[in-house]
Amino acid sequence: MIELDRVSKVFGAPPGAVRAVDQVCFRVEDGETVCLIGTSGSGKTTTLKMVNRLEEPTSGRILVDGQDVQTQDLIRLRRSLGYVIQKGGLFPHRTVAQNIGLLPRLEGWPADRIRARVEELLELVSLPPERFAKRHPHELSGGQQQRVGVARALALDPSHILMDEPFGALDPLTRDSLQEEFLRLKSRVGKTILLVTHDLDEAFRLGDRVALMHEGRLVQIGTRVDFRLRPASPFVEEFMRSHLDGPGEALALDLLDPQAQVVPMGENPGGSGPLLFLDTNGLLEAVAAEADGPRHENPPTLAASARRAVALEMLLETRLPALGVLDGQGRLLGAVTPTSALRGLQKT
Numbered sequence: 296m297i298e299l300d301r302v303s304k305v306f307g308a309p310p311g312a313v314r315a316v317d318q319v320c321f322r323v324e325d326g327e328t329v330c331l332i333g334t335s336g337s338g339k340t341t342t343l344k345m346v347n348r349l350e351e352p353t354s355g356r357i358l359v360d361g362q363d364v365q366t367q368d369l370i371r372l373r374r375s376l377g378y379v380i381q382k383g384g385l386f387p388h389r390t391v392a393q394n395i396g397l398l399p400r401l402e403g404w405p406a407d408r409i410r411a412r413v414e415e416l417l418e419l420v421s422l423p424p425e426r427f428a429k430r431h432p433h434e435l436s437g438g439q440q441q442r443v444g445v446a447r448a449l450a451l452d453p454s455h456i457l458m459d460e461p462f463g464a465l466d467p468l469t470r471d472s473l474q475e476e477f478l479r480l481k482s483r484v485g486k487t488i489l490l491v492t493h494d495l496d497e498a499f500r501l502g503d504r505v506a507l508m509h510e511g512r513l514v515q516i517g518t519r520v521d522f523r524l525r526p527a528s529p530f531v532e533e534f535m536r537s538h539l540d541g542p543g544e545a546l547a548l549d550l551l552d553p554q555a556q557v558v559p560m561g562e563n564p565g566g567s568g569p570l571l572f573l574d575t576n577g578l579l580e581a582v583a584a585e586a587d588g589p590r591h592e593n594p595p596t597l598a599a600s601a602r603r604a605v606a607l608e609m610l611l612e613t614r615l616p617a618l619g620v621l622d623g624q625g626r627l628l629g630a631v632t633p634t635s636a637l638r639g640l641q642k643t
């Protein structure tokens with residue numbers, strides 16, 4: 296577990312002092328991935344670097360597995376926290392095997408144990424050792440360098456991993472496949488991960504929770520459902536709108552219609568806008584375009600994670616006035632309607 300307790304960082308002295316991180320509190324639970332997101336300069340990298348003490352906090356405490364990082368031996372601390380940066384941060388004049396084996400060698404492992412570990416890690420990140428172990432970083436693509444960077448961070452099997460924009464420098468296709476691989480790897484290795492990104496779509500894809508920073512402060516931490524349905528401030532709402540409602544990224548969850556009302560069967564709330572009727576078990580029983588309109592029984596529903604294209608297709612196919620949207624536990628979050636499904640596609 297990683298815990299930040301009212302952590303602040305001020306660079307420089309008055310009058311030119313910069314409060315890069317301001318009273319930040321949050322936790323990354325064991326086995327959890329938290330993605331730190333925010334615009335450039337919001338304090339993400341500084342927050343990450345204070346965990347492995349590449350920066351020292353001005354005030355506040357950081358605990359890793361309950362131990363204050365300030366009281367730990369710096370070398371031991373750094374070796375217990377895997378660290379991955381953009382482009383892998385590899386040493387250009389060392390081979391892939393030497394880069395990955397660096398920390399085990401500093402730990403004094405015998406050569407054959409290092410070799411075995413390097414091979415195991417290269418297999419893990421899908422780089423066949425017989426082809427890649429002896430190459431130098433310049434003989435690798437950006438995506439391959441990034442994989443080596445991840446393998447190196449895992450060398451001593453740290454329980455915690457810090458990643459700073461690990462996929463930031465890659466083209467969209469490579470980025471997509473490395474994100475897939477990250478999720479696969481994560482489920483296999485069970486690490487506690489704090490990952491910085493400026494891409495909100497990536498943050499929600501990779502993170503169990505997302506922590507949004509703005510001007511050094513933590514604005515909100517939670518899941519995509521939390522951010523969408525319970526935004527902590529108008530800033531969060533606007534951030535979600537401007538970063539997720541573009542043509543490609545929006546999910547059913549992002550496209551809920553605020554006009555749609557959920558009511559128990561038999562009730563008639565009045566007002567305009569589509570209605571979703573629940574049966575006595577709280578399950579969706581019917582939808583209607585308006586209070587007096589015809590009811591469509593047993594309507595199909597959408598998963599909150601369905602892409603916009605899927606929502607549009609289902610609306611066209613069923614010709615329903617609204618589609619119920621369910622979260623992973625089958626709870627009704629709201630409805631997508633033909634109007635809301637087009638949100639963000641046209642400028643008004």
Ligand SMILES: Nc1ncnc2c1ncn2[C@@H]1O[C@H](COP(=O)(O)OP(=O)(O)O)[C@@H](O)[C@H]1O
Nearest residue numbers: 306313315333334335336337338339340341342
């Ligand atoms: N070593 C430093 N000296 C002075 N100011 C810094 C230093 N590192 C970062 N800053 C400032 O702190 C703020 C937060 O930076 P950073 O944590 O890198 O943001 P992010 O990673 O979110 O882009 C910025 O205003 C940046 O200019």
Ligand SMILES: [Mg+2]
Nearest residue numbers: 339340341491
């Ligand atoms: Mg940064």
